[in-house]
Amino acid sequence: MSRMKQIGIIGLGKFGGALAETLLNLKQEVIAIDRHESNVQKVRNIMPQVYQADGTDIAVLKQLGFNELDQVIVSIGKSMEASILTVLNLQELGVDNIWVKVVSAQHEKVLQRLGVSFVVFPEEFVAKQIAHKLAVPGIMDYLDLGEDVLTRELVVTKWAGRTLVDLNLTNKHNVQVVAIKYCGEGHFSFVPDASRPLCDGDVLIILGHARDVLEL
Known part of the structure; x- marks a missing residue:
């Protein structure tokens, strides 16, 4: 079992707020701050470690032990200046793993030059997810890995009786079968047995670049 992250x-x-709640549900240890008391009050009943504080104050971050955490996510409203200053404070404290919610392309560019581990534009990410689900029936997830990666379900019909070794999808179509739900079973088997013959009605989860998945 992996250890609990701080x-x-x-x-x-x-x-x-949604990120904090989800992480707590996933049994991670979370410490959170916000400069607005109203935001702090919204999560106080579910978070044991939440404080009204300003991330642009490096002394506050150090006092609360942010320099000792495994990872820090900066999710500061619409203020690019406050977000960048907070990142600089964290870097000065020696925090290596910093993720940031960005508010614009310019914001993202600055953070990348600062060497931030990961940036996310929530609205853009959700828009891409919805667009791909609308355009590609059967898509499960669009993974924004920079090269249009997606996963999709395929129901076995003409491949019945053949194995993954026979199909050789990785070399022939540049896609990977990452899971199979065998007909009659109620769950997916991950890292499936490549030598087991497929049956009519088996469900394959394939992963690959959008172009390759759609061609298949």
Whole structure:
């Protein structure tokens, strides 16, 4: 079992608040701050470690132990200046693993030059997910890995009786079967047995670049 991570969240608006709640549900240890008391009050009943504080104050971050956390997510409203200053404070404290919610392309560019581990534009990410689900029936997830990666279900019909070794999808079509729900079973088997013959009605989960998946 992986150990519980200690994760800091700076900014408890809609994104930061939902992130904090989900991490707690996943049994992670979370410490969060927000400069607005109203945002702090919204999560106080579910979070044991939440404080009204300003992430642009490096002394506050150090006092609350943000320099000792495994990871910190900066999710500060619409203020690019406050977000960048907070990142600089965290870097000065020696925090290596910093993720940031960005508010614009310019914001993203600055953070990338600062060497931030990961940036996310929530609205853009959700828009891409919805667009791909609308355009590609059967899609499960669009993975924004920079090269249009997606996963999709395929129900076995003409491949019945053949094995994954026979199909050789990785070399022939540049896609990977990551899971199979065999006919009559109620769950997916991950890292499936490539030598087991497929049956009519088996469900394959394939992963690959959008172009390759759609061609298949």
